Amino acid sequence: MYMKRILFYIVLIVSITINAQDEAPVDVVSGKVLNAATDQKLESVHIVNLSQVSGTITNKKGDFSIPAKVNDTLYFSYIGYKPLRIRVTNDWIKYGDVKIKMTELGIALEKVVVSEVQLTGYLEIDAKKIPVYNNYRYSISGLDSGYEGGNKQPGAVNKVLGAIFNPADFLYNMFSKRSKELRKLRKMKKDDEIRNLLETKFDRATLMALLQVERMDIDEILRNCNYSADFIKFANDLQILDAISECYEEYKILERK
Secondary structure (H helix, E strand, O other): OOOOOHHHHHHHHHHHHHHHOOOOEEEEEEEEEEEEEOOOOOOEEEEOOOOOEEEEEEEOEEEEEEEEOOOOOOEEEOEEOOOEEEEEOHHHHOOOEEEEEEEEEOOOOOOOOEEEEOOOOOOHHHHHOOOOOOEEEEEOOOOOOEEOOOOOOOHHHHOOOOOOHHOOOHHHHHHOOOHHHOEEEEEEEOOHHHHHOOOOOOHHHHHHHOOOOHHHHHHHHHHOOOOHHHHHOOOOOOHHHHHHHHEEEHOOOOOOO
């Protein structure tokens, strides 16, 4: 009886300690983002707290502030600069502002081939010359969103149904192993700063950091969720986020059923 009582108090103390750590107050950290070579202040740098799923941008003076706890990871991204991941430390919270220096990337422009479209000036004729991407989406009764079938061939609908109601092993492995990261999707979609950031990006870098996946994994998720090659190639990061979120939510519903 005595040993059981001791064991009970040990478990109680451990539980209280864990809860106290989980409920640690969220502070606000601040700093200034500069060009590493010139110390030029960088405006509109996007900062995302990967742990708390919140975002902000720097002002004209390069200053920012964002809610964070010790050991949270902040992700800094800016067009033409190498992204940074920085861990929040006790000293940062205790002493305040820090200077974050970002390094410019050397960008080598590849040869771009532009397909010429000869226009005649007659709307009826020119409209037929403009390329059209024939991707169609099919809706299924009982589900809120549609799915891309790629074309209107007879097998397209069957392909969609098969993809949804027989989830691939890849999706099971991907979603089950990264359920913690994928649960962040709802918070990510509600944060205006993150949505504004992703709406202007097409490189998948911020999504990769938020979801802890590689670029090829994102493409593979979308393929298994039956999104077309054109969507995967041309959609912005916000559209990709929404697509993965829809697929994950519906996958969970189907798994429960």
